[in-house]
Amino acid sequence: MPDEMTLEQLSRYTGEPEERLREWRSRGVIGTDGDRLTPRDLDRVRLVQLGLRHGISLETMVEANRSQRLIDRYVEMLPEPSERTYSLAEAAETAGLDLDVARAMWKNAGLASQQGEELRDEDIEAFRAFKTYSDAGFPLEALAEGTRVFADSLSRVAEMESKLFHFYVHERLKAQGLSGDELIRVTDAAGEMSRPLLEPTLLWFHRKAWEKAIREDLVMHMAEEAGLLQASELPGQLQRAVVFIDLASFTPMTEAMGDVQAAHVLDRFSTIVRESTNAWDGRLVKQIGDAFMLVFPDAPSAVACCLEIKSRVAREPQFPALRAGIHWGSLLYRDGDYVGSNVNIASRLANDAERHQILVTPEVRREARDLPDVEFVRLGKRNLKGLTSSFELFE
Template structure:
């Protein structure tokens, strides 16, 4: 399919009129076409411009920032998808050796950031991984579920990485820099230092979590085989203790304390919940404000953990009472979460 997009394709993929895109090219907001084509990542650049415009930043300011290098970090970002050959869906399906309908299902689950009717070189690698998983016996519906978990979890990781960089690194550099040029140079140097450590850190915590999950599965499997617990009726059924725990009347108390003080209380409570649940081999499934959902493979650990959290919180001067609800039973595992009537009780 080639190594680039025509201006007509770029317009169709981004929803912007062709003439407007040409105007943006003339202003220097977008890259100029070469031999009638722009690189595939120009789609991302258009989306950035669209977002800036929606936030009230005009084209002149965007062009100025691009000229002085303020937006250069996005173009040089090492984790951007590299430019390369583009493949029509049918062509990609033939290259990988899978049915077109299967490829389309993958694309729907993947929610690609680029145009929906072509596949990039990097996505070809993902499609091959999908096929490898299928050959190993993983059904399509399980792969779709896994992809959704990857997307949701790693989107959150990436957001935290960027937000914390902006809050604690970029803001400090912005205050210290004597000129925009110095800010750009120092921010780039900080990014160059931090970027190489991101993927090793993610890999470490993934490996640690995987070891823990394998250990838990070995125990659950042996418990079923020895008759300690009944075998699950379906593949995704698990016998778990579910805990919902939060701070009583935290919302009105937070309003009285103010956001900063309330955030400090919440941070302290979060540390109690996470350390105690880890000590009692539990897992934090989700957090919404001051409320946590935890799961345990046995009810005794769930009760002990809840009592420990309550005891630790009771020693804190500004903490309201801790509330906990615990239920044991069969739950259904779906997309990294636990659902079913025993969760809703």
């Protein structure tokens, strides 16, 4: 991409009419580099477009940039633009990657809507990585799945980084009475200290998670070799214990106690669930409000973990009672999640459980029957909402 752009080029890249861009230029939100338009103005236009879609007026953005340099500071945080841009076909050809694979990766990563088909040098390097993955034997469906997980997970990480800085640094400084140039100076200094640490921190967490994942994968291989686990019939098919666990009556409690106090309870519950899950070699798959989905390589660990969480929750002041459902069976690993009928059974068990109750299926009872000091009580057959079959249940 050239160092300078014409108004016509900027209009073509962004979809904004030239007349509107002239107005934005006259208001000082683009074209701030002397009289020139540069690739940085692409980022300025995209930020203004996003603000307008969110109901923020142009006047508000102009004033925010005049008084706090918000648009200028946003652009300064971005990487330097590439010396040139490439079409998707050019980038795929340069990287030696099949165009259909490149298009699928670009779309699955959500970059088609974010960046269009203006690819940069860093995107070609990513395509070269995908080419190496493909050469190593990963089929297209595996690359597509991996791309979605990377994009979804790291989008959440990036959102966390920006939100925590806004809520706990910028807003706290404002609450302390800082404003104007002083607020900008202190906020920028905090950002300059923390931004270089983001990618090393991300790498550290990934290495720790990788160590755990590889260890678990090797144990699974050995269990399969020993005949302790059935061989998978489909890619991603695994034998696992799946748990759904939440706080009974959490919604009424929130209404009674208020959002802030309920958030404190949820923070404490989340800590308990995460600590116990890690202690029993489980994995937290997802959290939606006060509800958690967990998976374990064996049923005894799942039962022991739930009992530990139940015991710890019972000792907490002003806590609602816990309820949970556990099932053991074949699951399908897809996009960093687990799906299948056995997941649905565990979810329905948790929904059917009473306060202080952990419901399990006969499969869990059979697998965990040798747990010391644990007695399973037969409850008889029940129909679970949304499922056609009746189930023998235990608690």
